[in-house]
Amino acid sequence: MDRRHFIKLTAISGTTAALTACGNPENQIIRFIPEDDLVPGVATWKPSICPLCAAGCGVIARVMEGDAEVFRNGKPGVIRMGLVKKLEGNPDDAISQGKLCPRGQAAIQVTYHPDRLDQPKKRSGERGGGQFADISWDEAIKELVGQLDALVAANDQASLAFLAKPRRGRRLELVADLLQRFGAKPPVTYELFSDEVLRRANSQSFGAHQLATVDLENAHYVISFGADFLGTWNSAVAQSVAYGRMRQAGPGARPKFVHVDARLTQTAANADEFVACKPGTEGLLAMAMAAVLNKTAGAGDYAPAKVAEKTGVPVEKIERLAREFAANGPSVAIVGGAPLAHTNAAFHAHAVNTLNLAANALNQSGGFSFVPQATQAATRPLTEILDAAPKLLLIDDVNPVFASPASWKVAEALKRVPFIVSFGSFVDETSALADLILPDHSFLESWVEAAPESGSAKAAPSKFGPVMRPLYDTRSTPDVLLDVSRKLAKPIAPALPNTFEEYLSAPTPEVRLKPDATSAPMARLKPDATSASMTWTEPQFDGDAAQYPYHFLPFASQALYDGSLAHLPWLQEMPDPMSSAMWCSWVEINEIKAGELGIEMGDLIEVTSTQGSVRAHAFLNPGIAPDAVAMPVGQGHTNFTRYASNRGVNPIAILAPATIAETGTLAWSATRVKIAKVGGPDKDGLILFGGATRERPDWTHGRGDEH
Numbered sequence: 001m002d003r004r005h006f007i008k009l010t011a012i013s014g015t016t017a018a019l020t021a022c023g024n025p026e027n028q029i030i031r032f033i034p035e036d037d038l039v040p041g042v043a044t045w046k047p048s049i050c051p052l053c054a055a056g057c058g059v060i061a062r063v064m065e066g067d068a069e070v071f072r073n074g075k076p077g078v079i080r081m082g083l084v085k086k087l088e089g090n091p092d093d094a095i096s097q098g099k100l101c102p103r104g105q106a107a108i109q110v111t112y113h114p115d116r117l118d119q120p121k122k123r124s125g126e127r128g129g130g131q132f133a134d135i136s137w138d139e140a141i142k143e144l145v146g147q148l149d150a151l152v153a154a155n156d157q158a159s160l161a162f163l164a165k166p167r168r169g170r171r172l173e174l175v176a177d178l179l180q181r182f183g184a185k186p187p188v189t190y191e192l193f194s195d196e197v198l199r200r201a202n203s204q205s206f207g208a209h210q211l212a213t214v215d216l217e218n219a220h221y222v223i224s225f226g227a228d229f230l231g232t233w234n235s236a237v238a239q240s241v242a243y244g245r246m247r248q249a250g251p252g253a254r255p256k257f258v259h260v261d262a263r264l265t266q267t268a269a270n271a272d273e274f275v276a277c278k279p280g281t282e283g284l285l286a287m288a289m290a291a292v293l294n295k296t297a298g299a300g301d302y303a304p305a306k307v308a309e310k311t312g313v314p315v316e317k318i319e320r321l322a323r324e325f326a327a328n329g330p331s332v333a334i335v336g337g338a339p340l341a342h343t344n345a346a347f348h349a350h351a352v353n354t355l356n357l358a359a360n361a362l363n364q365s366g367g368f369s370f371v372p373q374a375t376q377a378a379t380r381p382l383t384e385i386l387d388a389a390p391k392l393l394l395i396d397d398v399n400p401v402f403a404s405p406a407s408w409k410v411a412e413a414l415k416r417v418p419f420i421v422s423f424g425s426f427v428d429e430t431s432a433l434a435d436l437i438l439p440d441h442s443f444l445e446s447w448v449e450a451a452p453e454s455g456s457a458k459a460a461p462s463k464f465g466p467v468m469r470p471l472y473d474t475r476s477t478p479d480v481l482l483d484v485s486r487k488l489a490k491p492i493a494p495a496l497p498n499t500f501e502e503y504l505s506a507p508t509p510e511v512r513l514k515p516d517a518t519s520a521p522m523a524r525l526k527p528d529a530t531s532a533s534m535t536w537t538e539p540q541f542d543g544d545a546a547q548y549p550y551h552f553l554p555f556a557s558q559a560l561y562d563g564s565l566a567h568l569p570w571l572q573e574m575p576d577p578m579s580s581a582m583w584c585s586w587v588e589i590n591e592i593k594a595g596e597l598g599i600e601m602g603d604l605i606e607v608t609s610t611q612g613s614v615r616a617h618a619f620l621n622p623g624i625a626p627d628a629v630a631m632p633v634g635q636g637h638t639n640f641t642r643y644a645s646n647r648g649v650n651p652i653a654i655l656a657p658a659t660i661a662e663t664g665t666l667a668w669s670a671t672r673v674k675i676a677k678v679g680g681p682d683k684d685g686l687i688l689f690g691g692a693t694r695e696r697p698d699w700t701h702g703r704g705d706e707h
């Protein structure tokens with residue numbers, strides 16, 4: 001008897017126990033008979049994988065019996081079953097090493113969220129109006145199969161598109177496989193905080209199209225160019241664990257950490273030295289340091305004296321940093337965040353690679369290496385479906401309507417698609433435009449897998465089965481896709497396995513993901529000095545500097561990341577580690593600049609770009625450059641559960657439609673803004689947990705003559 005059959009039988013036999021709360025039928029509770037052989041009071045721990053970012057941290061789930069509100073055979077009720085009560089890091093996992101970030105701790109709320117979709121839905125009103133009617137899985141799958149059959153009958157398979165997150169692993173591989181067999185183009189992927197430009201640079205520099213694993217634990221000198229590697233960038237848990245070990249060296253042997261940025265992030269606040277650098281010039285500093293190391297600093301574009309003019313970093317400091325970097329090895333440089341989001345991002349990525357090569361950091365203890373990786377499925381950028389709307393669009397767990405500039409007009413483009421199917425677990429700004437929503441199981445109810453590209457020196461692929469039975473009438477999206485592929489009038493061939501579980505058990509096409517495979521030495525390709533990306537070009541900023549005097553720095557929220565986690569109340573409740581703000585949006589303004597402008601803590605500020613305005617309350621911050629303002633990303637949802645809807649504002653909406661030429665990804669750090677005080681504080685505006693920022697970086701670059 002398989003699991004689904006088992007659930008069906010028990011649900012039918014269990015519907016006899018109806019308890020009447022107050023006599024009204026809608027208040028009746030159905031108590032289904034228990035589904036598990038449960039041992040009261042005894043917890044078991046089962047492994048799974050955190051799905052909330054691409055790091056792929058291994059978790060263990062504490063499972064105990066409990067009463068759960070469930071949905072069985074079209075009926076809500078209560079059942080005693082094994083329930084996940086808590087998530088912790090898996091001590092046996094090479095990435096998490098027994099730890100989790102706050103987002104991973106809160107991942108349990110995805111499963112128990114009160115607004116989670118409990119069965120398939122079909123649009124019943126205006127597109128985007130958020131009105132959906134319940135339908136059965138049979139009806140929903142018949143509708144999707146009908147749409148696909150119509151494309152085949154018209155010999156128009158190329159009009160099918162699939163939009164997903166660019167996650168490494170076999171789920172996207174399965175999607176790509178199905179699309180290819182159907183005759184459609186590869187999947188389209190989108191993420192706001194993309195590191196694709198760094199992967200591309202790594203491919204050109206080292207022959208590895210992926211992010212590196214940095215051996216922080218054994219490094220003696222680390223310089224980060226904008227990477228919030230202890231907070232939100234790349235594999236934050238693995239990097240935090242390694243950084244903690246690095247910092248435990250004894251007095252006199254304590255390694256040094258330098259952070260280069262225009263804003264004091266959580267990572268920057270941990271640094272021994274903070275270097276204020278003008279936005280869009282970070283790579284010049286790396287190149288000047290490399291020039292000192294390579295003894296070519298006397299002349300050329302990267303001579304410290306020339307670079308000092310552009311970056312605002314004094315020449316003496318550039319030379320000292322370079323000498324320290326050379327003398328205190330093993331040394332390693334990291335780049336991420338805003339430097340990779342300027343129009344000249346490719347230069348910064350290559351420049352930091354050049355610095356690492358000068359320090360001979362590749363495949364060295366205390367340096368960096370690349371984990372052996374699977375050949376990834378080819379993907380297409382979002383612009384391809386914005387420019388030419390497909391006839392049928394399938395969307396898997398990605399919300400580009402929220403996470404893209406308003407000027408991209410993603411919602412308008414999606415409205416031109418005749419039929420959209422979402423596999424989301426929640427209604428959000430993108431799935432609200434769907435004609436059908438086929439809700440996925442939560443990760444705790446599913447087969448899960450990960451092939452992390454970074455975070456461990458060794459390949460760490462993992463896969464685990466469900467740790468609890470589904471609460472609702474949802475289905476695993478990979479299983480739905482496989483089911484649909486078999487039900488087509490002309491089933492795709494050759495056929496794939498029946499279930500994702502079977503697919504995961506099938507051998508991977510290459511031996512590249514053996515758990516104990518060591519990091520293979522990468523080809524030491526010389527950076528392509530002739531490529532345009534290695535030539536310094538001024539960063540392009542939208543907005544005239546006279547009219548829009550501030551660099552706009554949207555940043556990944558420690559709690560809500562890119563906004564995809566704003567529906568989780570624990571994360572809304574989590575104070576931001578630098579400002580202590582929660583449940584709100586805020587605008588970070590340099591405290592001295594604010595004084596000049598007559599702005600006080602909590603005042604209502606209008607932030608305006610050439611693309612529009614948003615309003616939020618001021619947070620006066622000594623840790624931001626005087627010519628920059630910053631806002632956290634995450635709030636400003638119009639339609640994303642009771643906890644996130646109509647709360648705060650979305651700074652991404654006012655970004656200019658600037659892209660990085662080499663990758664086509666969003667240059668989210670390329671917008672200038674102006675600010676104006678439009679109101680005073682109000683009690684629901686800036687919600688602070690408490691405390692104040694004590695770090696005060698030197699924005700005068702040692703001169704003391706400006707703010």
Ligand code: SF4
Nearest residue numbers: 050053056057101104
């Ligand atoms: S870094 Fe945090 S959110 Fe990302 S996978 Fe790990 S625990 Fe989850």
